[in-house]
Structures are given as structure tokens and as C-alpha cells.
Amino acid sequence: MLPFAWLLVVVGFGADDPSHFLTLANFSTIFGSQAVLFVLTMALLVPLTNGDIDLSVGSLSGLVSMLVVVLNVEHHIAIVWCCLIGLAAGLAAGVLNGVACIRFKADPFIITLGTGTVFAGLTELLSNEQTITGVSSGLTKVIFTDEFLGIPLEFYFGLAIMLVVWYVLTFTPFGQRALFVGQSRDVARLSGFRVDRIRLQGFVVAGFVSAIAGIFFVGTTGSASPGTGSQLLLPAYAAAFLGLTTIQPGRFNAIGSGIAVYFLATGVAGLELLGAQNYVQDLFYGAILVIAVIISRLLAMRRFGRGTA
Amino acid sequence: MRAAGLAKRFGDHVALKGVDLEVEAGEVVALLGENGSGKSTLVKILAGYHVPEPGGRLEVGGVPVPLPVPTGAYHELGLAFVFQDLGLASGLRVVENLFVGDRRHLGAGALRPISWGGELRRARQVLRHYQVDVDPRSLVRELTPTQQALVAIVRAAEELEAFRRHGADRGPGLLVLDEPTVFLPEDEKVFLFELVDRVTSRGTGVLFVSHDLVAVRQIARRAVILRDGAVVGTRMVAEVSDEELVGLISGQRSMGDAHEGHPATVRLPDQRQLAKANTGALDAGSVVLEARGVRGGHLAGLDLAVRRAEIVGVAGLLGSGSDEIPYALFGTLSAVQGTVAVEGREVPLARLRPHHARRLGLALVPGDRKVQGAALSLPVHKNLLSLVTEHYFRGGVLRHGTMRSVAARRCEEFRVHPRDPDADMATLSGGNQQKVVLAKWLELLPKVLLLHEPTQGVDVTTRAEIYRLMRSLKEQGLAILWVSNDYEELAEVSDRVLVCAAGRIVGELTGEELSRDQITSQVYLASALEQRGA
Numbered sequence: 144m145l146p147f148a149w150l151l152v153v154v155g156f157g158a159d160d161p162s163h164f165l166t167l168a169n170f171s172t173i174f175g176s177q178a179v180l181f182v183l184t185m186a187l188l189v190p191l192t193n194g195d196i197d198l199s200v201g202s203l204s205g206l207v208s209m210l211v212v213v214l215n216v217e218h219h220i221a222i223v224w225c226c227l228i229g230l231a232a233g234l235a236a237g238v239l240n241g242v243a244c245i246r247f248k249a250d251p252f253i254i255t256l257g258t259g260t261v262f263a264g265l266t267e268l269l270s271n272e273q274t275i276t277g278v279s280s281g282l283t284k285v286i287f288t289d290e291f292l293g294i295p296l297e298f299y300f301g302l303a304i305m306l307v308v309w310y311v312l313t314f315t316p317f318g319q320r321a322l323f324v325g326q327s328r329d330v331a332r333l334s335g336f337r338v339d340r341i342r343l344q345g346f347v348v349a350g351f352v353s354a355i356a357g358i359f360f361v362g363t364t365g366s367a368s369p370g371t372g373s374q375l376l377l378p379a380y381a382a383a384f385l386g387l388t389t390i391q392p393g394r395f396n397a398i399g400s401g402i403a404v405y406f407l408a409t410g411v412a413g414l415e416l417l418g419a420q421n422y423v424q425d426l427f428y429g430a431i432l433v434i435a436v437i438i439s440r441l442l443a444m445r446r447f448g449r450g451t452a
Numbered sequence: 453m454r455a456a457g458l459a460k461r462f463g464d465h466v467a468l469k470g471v472d473l474e475v476e477a478g479e480v481v482a483l484l485g486e487n488g489s490g491k492s493t494l495v496k497i498l499a500g501y502h503v504p505e506p507g508g509r510l511e512v513g514g515v516p517v518p519l520p521v522p523t524g525a526y527h528e529l530g531l532a533f534v535f536q537d538l539g540l541a542s543g544l545r546v547v548e549n550l551f552v553g554d555r556r557h558l559g560a561g562a563l564r565p566i567s568w569g570g571e572l573r574r575a576r577q578v579l580r581h582y583q584v585d586v587d588p589r590s591l592v593r594e595l596t597p598t599q600q601a602l603v604a605i606v607r608a609a610e611e612l613e614a615f616r617r618h619g620a621d622r623g624p625g626l627l628v629l630d631e632p633t634v635f636l637p638e639d640e641k642v643f644l645f646e647l648v649d650r651v652t653s654r655g656t657g658v659l660f661v662s663h664d665l666v667a668v669r670q671i672a673r674r675a676v677i678l679r680d681g682a683v684v685g686t687r688m689v690a691e692v693s694d695e696e697l698v699g700l701i702s703g704q705r706s707m708g709d710a711h712e713g714h715p716a717t718v719r720l721p722d723q724r725q726l727a728k729a730n731t732g733a734l735d736a737g738s739v740v741l742e743a744r745g746v747r748g749g750h751l752a753g754l755d756l757a758v759r760r761a762e763i764v765g766v767a768g769l770l771g772s773g774s775d776e777i778p779y780a781l782f783g784t785l786s787a788v789q790g791t792v793a794v795e796g797r798e799v800p801l802a803r804l805r806p807h808h809a810r811r812l813g814l815a816l817v818p819g820d821r822k823v824q825g826a827a828l829s830l831p832v833h834k835n836l837l838s839l840v841t842e843h844y845f846r847g848g849v850l851r852h853g854t855m856r857s858v859a860a861r862r863c864e865e866f867r868v869h870p871r872d873p874d875a876d877m878a879t880l881s882g883g884n885q886q887k888v889v890l891a892k893w894l895e896l897l898p899k900v901l902l903l904h905e906p907t908q909g910v911d912v913t914t915r916a917e918i919y920r921l922m923r924s925l926k927e928q929g930l931a932i933l934w935v936s937n938d939y940e941e942l943a944e945v946s947d948r949v950l951v952c953a954a955g956r957i958v959g960e961l962t963g964e965e966l967s968r969d970q971i972t973s974q975v976y977l978a979s980a981l982e983q984r985g986a
Contacts, residue, residue: 310565316555317562323552326541332501333539334552335524393543 145389145399149406156413163416171293177408178286178297179204179360183375184382184400185301185308186352191383191395192312193345194325195244195251198376199259200353203236205372206262207357212275212367222279230354236262237350241343251346259373267369274368278361286362297359302401304355309397321345322394378407381432387439407431453498453512453531453626453657459505459681460493467493469681470508475657477624480648482668482689483661484701485678486937491661492536494678495630499526499533513623524556530615530625532608534632536661538600542593546603547575549592553611582606582647601636602643605629609647612656624655631770633664645671663769665694666980677701698972740795740931741781741814741900748788748801749776752955758900758931763922765942766935767971768952769979774935775819777952778902781933782809782816794899810839813899817889817906819935826877826889833859833873836888840895866891867917883907883914890921901925903934907941919945939971953978 156164163169183204190197207229214225240258244251280288286297312318323331324341331338356375361367385407386400387393407428414423453475460468468490475481485491496502498510500521510517512529526533533539540549551571575588584602592600612625627648633641648658648671660672668675669689677685677700685700739757746754750773758764768774780788783804790801794812809816826835836859837844844851844858859873866887868880877885886906893901903922907915922932922945936942942949943966951959951974958978961970 311563314565314568315563316566319548319552319555319566320562322544322548323541323555326543330539330541332523333496333499333533333535335500335527335556337523 145385145402145406149402149409152406152409152413156409156416159413160416164413167293169412169416171290171295173405173408173412174298175287175295176363177404178295178301179356179363180375180378180382180408181298181301181401181404182304182356182359183353184379184386184404185304185397186349186356187379187383188308188312188395188397188400189321189348190251190342190345192318192321192325193342194328195342195345197240197251197255197346197349199236199240199255199262200349200356201373201376201379202259202263202266203233203350203372204353204357204360204375205367205369206236206266206269207233207354208360208367208372209266209269209275209369211358211361212278213269215279216275216277222282226282226358229358230351233350233352233354233357234347235350236353237347238343240350241346244346245339245342259376263369263373266372270367270369272369274366276366278365278367280365282358282362283365286359287365295363297362300359304352305397305401308352312395312397313391317344377432378404378428381428381435382407384432384439385435388435388442392442393439403435453659454510455498456509458494458497458508458510460490460497460502461505467681468497468504471678471681471683473659473676473683475626475659477655477657478652479674480652480658480660480672482672482675483659483678484663484665484668484675484697486701489678490681491678492630493681495533495535495628495659495661497521498531498628499535500524512626515623527553527556527611527615530612530623531628532611532615532625533628534601534604534608534630536630538604540592540600540604543591545589545591546586546595547571547588549603550575550578550588550607550610553607553614578606578610582609583643598636598640601632602640605632605644605647609651612651616654624657626657626659627651628659628661630661631663632660633662633667641667663771663976664979665697665976694976695973698976699969701972741933742793742798743781744791744793746777746780746788746790746792746801747955748780748790749773749785750955751776751780751788751790754790754952754956756933756950756957758933760931761926761929762948763926763932763934763946765946765949766933766952766957767937767939767942767949767975768935769975772952772975772979773955774952775904777935778816778818778904778933782806782814782902784816810896814902815893815896815898815900816902817886817893817904819904819906819908826885826892828878828885829876831874831876832863832868832880832888835877836862836873836892837895839892862891863888866921881914883910883918886910886918887914887921890918894925899931901930901932901934903932903936905936906934907936907938915941939975940968943967943971951975951978954982958982 183200186200187197210232211225211229214220214228215222236258240251240255243249243254243258287295289296291299312321320331320336320341323334323336324338328338357372360371382403383395383400385403386396388399389402390396390399410427411424414427455471455473457470457472458468459470471490471494473494483491483494493502497504498521500523503520508519510519510521512531517525517529572588579586579588584606586595586599586603592603595603608627612627615625632644636644652658660668662668672689675687675689675692675697676683677687677697679701687697738760740760741758743754743756750771752773754773754777766774766777776785779785780801781792783801783806788801791798792801792804793799794814797812799808799812827838833856837855841850844855856873860871863871863873868884868887877888880888906918910918919941926932946966947962949961949966949971950957951961953975959974961974
């Protein structure tokens with residue numbers, strides 16, 4: 144259903160303003176500019192499958208991008224090392240989230256709301272609340288400047304990450320365990336799974352993939368600025384829940400969520416071409432998140448019937 | 453399998469008091485006992501779900517197993533389970549549930565690809581092999597309860613099969629079946645029995661946890677009877693009568709001081725008011741509560757009636773539907789058909805919601821008090837007056853002082869210990885929490901009181917107080933319907949006891965017939981009859 148909705152959006156805006164909307168440049172922008180959001184959406188999927196909500200991924204990706212830029216620009220560390228340090232920071236943050244939630248049996252929703260705010264604060268501390276630019280062109284070249292078929296390479300990296308997440312969740316014992324844990328912690332324990340360890344792995348994967356999103360952000364803009372990461376959290380959740388309604392309905396799945404990211408991006412790009420203001424983005428993303436969740440509940444109710452909610 | 457000294461406590465409640473159990477190769481051992489006697493706790497210790505108290509020992513196939521059983525280790529030990537609630541993930545597909553045991557690889561194995569095409573073919577093959585007609589692609593929750601049970605059984609059998617293939621030298625394995633017949637109609641039980649025959653013929657031991665004496669007689673060699681967390685007897689099934697088994701299962705529990713001491717009746721809140729609310733235009737002996745054709749869950753066309761000033765007990769085995777009656781009549785179960793009438797005002801259950809039920813004059817004291825009946829982190833007075841808070845909202849403020857003093861009086865009347873209305877509910881013992889929950893509902897001056905296991909996990913003295921309270925309420929005209937698995941107390945306190953089997957009331961005991969033994973045998977006979985007749 145979602146792919147058709149996407150097509151409809153493309154045709155609709157295309158018919159309205161073909162000279163601007165239906166251009167290679169426009170689609171190159173849509174595909175290229177959304178890679179950060181795309182990767183961040185993938186970061187959500189493993190914890191969501193485990194039944195855990197991680198609200199810190201947005202500001203974590205912001206923190207990692209700031210870390211990479213500060214280390215590279217102000218401390219003149221080679222960009223490769225900066226990226227590796229950024230990834231390690233992502234892993235560490237994932238461990239922190241996981242341990243705080245699991246060891247102390249705390250609700251991930253509230254813990255990651257807290258840690259996410261801490262990450263945002265650290266980002267401002269690192270940057271002195273300034274946007275920092277001038278990162279080594281090696282990174283921007285590989286991520287953004289180099290193109291294949293007119294679309295920046297980061298788009299293809301994003302696709303690769305999507306395929307990996309899809310493979311892991313759908314075709315490996317790791318993904319199957321996550322599904323059982325998300326369905327019922329009791330059933331998973333009775334099946335002999337170490338529920339705590341599986342949930343911890345989910346948070347760590349989320350931290351790592353958010354760090355990749357942060358590095359993509361640096362590569363795309365050549366800079367980092369405080370506040371960018373957390374702005375991506377809501378669209379990422381909107382895409383993840385919209386993905387729930389397609390490809391493998393009822394399950395958080397990478398391909399569905401990937402399509403959803405571009406559906407959202409196309410919608411926003413089209414609205415902006417029509418001259419809509421910035422606030423339309425918020426209206427659009429927020430409404431889509433609510434509608435996506437309602438649709439997935441409706442699908443579940445129709446399928447299983449009779450007031451099981 | 454050999455276990456010794458397995459013990460488990462949940463807080464103050466001792467679920468298992470050092471149980472010894474042996475199952476030999478190729479032997480079927482039945483584990484019998486009432487609800488709450490510790491059977492499922494024992495099973496879950498074997499599965500590594502519960503952590504037992506230190507001091508127990510466990511051996512499988514002659515090899516000592518560390519306790520607690522490491523998570524997931526039971527697969528390697530050759531143990532396979534059909535859990536009481538089946539242990540299936542209802543939102544996942546049959547094929548995923550069937551092979552969940554293959555998904556425990558750690559390290560690099562966790563990322564090894566699963567070929568879903570191959571898994572589906574394998575699932576079809578396995579299901580066909582066991583002659584179970586289920587599409588492996590369907591979600592478990594789309595299946596009927598019977599089909600779900602069959603999937604769980606097939607899964608256990610397959611896990612044993614795989615264990616035998618890969619580890620012939622590690623012993624024959626053990627199949628643990630926890631109440632497997634509850635979901636199975638008679639013809640499908642044959643399926644289970646054949647399966648048990650097949651695995652035992654290859655040397656696998658079977659631990660068969662059940663209420664179902666008919667099934668036990670058909671397949672078990674030895675029966676171990678558990679009561680209040682301890683083994684009270686081991687009998688060869690062929691040499692023991694039903695009566696003796698039932699006697700062992702129900703036991704000779706002490707009723708404590710239910711008859712002696714504290715002769716004074718418990719004073720009730722606003723006795724005058726309560727009595728007035730329950731006289732009305734209706735005479736003593738008239739029907740206050742009437743339920744007709746109740747269906748839904750395990751209930752299948754249940755009818756019952758309770759008169760003014762009467763205590764009616766309901767007895768039934770697990771799966772008979774008896775546990776669902778209070779909730780169905782209070783409108784907390786979904787998809788229930790039939791009607792309930794209070795003093796002649798009839799309401800269809802499909803539309804009944806708890807707030808309607810409350811208005812009709814029904815009150816429900818649920819069994820799982822910890823989650824359903826009380827807010828544990830709030831003080832006693834907030835809980836006690838939570839249903840009538842609006843009475844204390846005057847002049848734009850909530851009169852906390854008045855609430856506290858009213859609650860203090862209630863605590864006095866109901867002998868809640870401690871008498872402190874500011875104490876948090878969580879600090880009270882189970883029995884005292886129960887009294888607060890009862891008092892809370894009586895604030896509404898109900899006409900009918902529905903009780904589910906009101907004395908579960910309650911000490912003997914408090915039990916006696918709860919019984920006195922019930923009698924005292926009855927004298928004031930209340931109609932009381934209660935469901936309990938403790939047949940001693942049912943016989944002691946009730947005016948009538950209804951026997952529930954297969955979702956219907958199939959018998960009634962009154963007067964002289966009201967004894968624990970009578971109830972126990974009626975309940976077991978009725979369920980056996982229902983099954984044979986089915």
C-alpha cells in the first residue's frame with residue numbers, strides 16, 4: 144500500500160509542477176539528502192523489534208557528528224580515526240542505555256529520554272553552541288560529493304545498511320530472538336533465550352548505527368551543528384511505524400521503513416516546492432506518525448478481530 | 453531425571469518446600485496436585501525460568517546439572533516442555549514458533565542465514581508427520597486453542613527428536629507436559645497419548661502434570677502427589693483407587709481457628725445503610741443475581757442464580773471456566789455473550805462494562821490482588837475510599853482529614869493490621885490487603901459481591917476473619933458468589949456449591965453434601981464425565 148501512496152505523491156506533485164518536481168536534480172536531492180534520516184531509521188528497528196523504544200538515537204547521532212568534527216577540525220586528528228572514535232562512542236552510548244534500562248529494570252522510554260537530553264547537552268558543550276565547519280574533504284567526498292547515477296554515494300551506503308538490517312532481522316537467529324523477545328518476554332525466557340542480553344544487543348546496535356548516521360551527517364554537510372540530530376528523531380519514528388504497515392505488515396521491517404523515509408521526504412519536498420513554509424514539515428511528520436500508528440493498529444484489529452486490544 | 457530438595461519461595465509465600473522427584477527412562481510419571489500446590493513452579497525450575505532456593509540438586513541422564521538451570525540449557529540436557537500456557541509467541545507464525553529452539557546460537561552462529569523456504573518445507577513435513585492440519589504460515593493467535601496446543605506438543609516432540617539425532621550418547625531425554633489436556637478435546641487426547649507412547653518406547657521419560665485423572669490412568673505408571681509445595685505420596689497408578697488419589701490431592705488441611713476464638717462478628721461499615729440498601733421491595737430468598745447463557749472464554753452456556761442473603765460457591769478444575777465467572781459477570785472479559793440480571797434488571801453481557809456493573813450493584817474482589825485489586829504504592833486510606841472519593845470532595849477541595857478518619861474507622865472495623873490509614877498498601881500482608889480491597893467495595897453498598905480466590909496467599913487467622921466477614925455480610929442481605937480452589941473453605945462457608953465443568957454448571961451440592969471430599973469427587977467426576985461424553 145505504501146509504495147502506491149509514494150507513487151501517488153510523486154505523480155500528484157509531478158502533475159502539479161512538472162518542471163521543478165520531475166527533475167533528476169530534485170530526485171537526486173530527495174534521495175541524497177535523506178540518507179542521514181534513512182540510516183537513523185534503521186537504528187531504531189532492532190530495539191523496536193525487541194519491544195524497546197530508544198529516544199536517544201537522534202541526539203546521539205548529533206553528538207557523534209559533533210565529536211567527529213571537533214576532533215578533526217580543532218584537534219587535527221585524521222578523519223579516519225575521528226570516525227572510528229565516533230563509532231566507538233556510539234557503541235558506548237548503546238551500552239550505557241542498555242545497562243541503565245536492563246540492569247535496573249527501568250522503562251527505556253524514560254531512560255533514553257534522559258540520556259538523549261544528556262547527549263544533546265554534551266553536543267552543545269563540545270561545540271560551544273556553535274556550528275563548526277571545515278571538516279576534511281576526504282569524508283565529504285566519499286559520502287556526498289562522489290555520485291553514482293547522479294545520486295550521492297551515501298544513498299547507496301544507506302541502502303546497504305537497510306539490506307543488512309533487513310537480512311539480520313528476517314533471516315538470522317539473532318532477528319528471530321529479537322522477535323520473540325518483543326512478542327513476550329516470558330515466552331522468550333521459557334524458550335531458553337537470554338532476554339537481558341538480547342535487549343542489550345539491541346541498544347548497542349542502535350547506538351552503533353546512530354553513530355553511522357552522525358558520520359553521514361558530517362559527510363553531507365561538512366559540518367556539525369547542535370540540535371540537528373534531535374530534529375531527526377520524530378521523522379525517524381514516523382518512518383519506522385509507517386514501515387510497520389507494509390512489506391511485512393505488523394512487523395518493524397527495514398525495507399518498509401526505507402520506503403517510508405522516501406515517502407515522507409517526497410511529500411515534504413513537494414510541499415516545499417508548492418511554497419509551503421517550514422512548519423508544514425512538522426505538521427506532516429507528526430500527522431504521519433499518528434496516522435501510521437493508527438493504521439497499524441487497525442490492520443492488527445482487522446486481522447485478529449474481536450477486542451483483543 | 454532425578455531432583456532432590458527443590459524449593460522456591462515468592463516473598464513470604466513458600467511455593468515449594470524441598471521436593472524430591474525421580475523419573476526413570478521410559479517411565480511416565482504423573483504429577484498431581486491442586487492449583488497452587490507447586491506443580492508449575494517445579495516445571496519452571498526445570499526450564500531455568502525460576503531460580504530455586506539454594507540446597508537443591510538436579511541430575512539429568514546421570515549428569516549433575518547446576519542450579520539454577522542455566523538459561524536455555526534444557527535443550528542441551530534433552531528436556532522438552534509443553535508449558536501450561538504453551539509458551540508460544542502468539543503474534544508470530546507457526547513455523548517461527550516451531551523451530552524457536554534452533555535460534556539459540558550465540559556468536560557468529562547468530563548471524564547464520566535462515567532459509568525460510570526450507571524452514572517452511574520442514575515445518576510442513578513435521579506437521580504432516582504428526583498429522584496436524586495447520587498452515588505453518590499462519591500466526592499462532594489465528595489458530596484455535598486446540599491447534600495451538602498441538603503446535604506446542606509437536607514442537608516439544610521435535611526438540612526431543614533433534615536431541616536424539618544429535619546426542620544419542622547423552623541419554624534418552626525427558627518430556628515435560630504441564631496440563632496439556634486442558635485445551636484438548638477427547639479425540640485429540642488420543643494424539644497426545646500416542647505421542648507419549650512413541651517417545652517412551654524409545655526410552656524417553658515423561659513427566660505429566662495434570663488434573664485429569666482419566667488421562668493419568670491411561671498413560672502414567674506412577675503418580676506423585678504434591679500438596680502445598682511438598683510431596684505427600686507416591687502411588688503406582690494401577691494399584692490406587694480414584695478415591696485415594698483424590699484424598700491425597702485434597703489432603704486434610706487444617707482450617708485453623710475458623711471455629712474457635714474471636715466469637716464476635718466483624719462490625720461492618722454503616723451497617724444500617726447496607727441493610728437498607730439490600731432490603732428494598734424484595735423479600736428474603738428472592739433471586740438477586742441471575743446469569744443466563746453466559747458464553748465466552750471457557751464458558752459455554754452457563755446459568756446460575758444467587759438469592760438474597762446467600763453465599764454460593766463455585767468449584768471447578770483448571771480450564772472448566774470457573775475462574776472466569778466473576779470477571780464475565782462484572783464485564784471485564786471481552787467477547788462474552790449472555791445476560792446478567794441484578795434484582796430483575798437484565799443487561800446483555802456483550803454491552804456490560806465494569807462501570808455499568810458497579811451501577812447495577814455488583815462488586816468484584818479479584819483474585820490477583822497484587823495487580824487487579826489495589827494500588828500498592830498508595831496509602832491504605834486512598835485505596836479504601838478510592839471508589840467514593842467524590843463523597844469527600846466538598847467546597848472545591850478533597851477532605852483528606854475526613855478521609856483519613858473514616859479510613860481509620862474502617863481499618864478498626866475490618867481489623868486491618870496495622871490500623872494506620874497512612875501506611876502504604878505494599879507494606880500490608882496479603883490478608884490485610886484483601887480486607888482493604890473488600891472494604892473498598894463495600895463502601896459502594898453493593899447488592900452482589902463477587903469474590904475470586906479471596907483467601908489465596910492469606911494466613912489462617914485472616915482467612916477465618918474473611919469467612920466471618922462473608923457470613924456477616926450475608927446476614928445483612930448481600931448475595932455472595934465466590935470461586936475458590938480450596939474446597940474445604942467452599943464447604944465450610946457456602947450455603948450451596950455449584951460444580952462447574954466444561955464451561956457450564958453441571959451440579960449443585962447443598963446441606964449434608966457440603967464437604968470437601970464431596971466437592972472434590974464431584975468436581976473430578978464431573979470433568980471426567982464431560983470429557984467422556986464429549
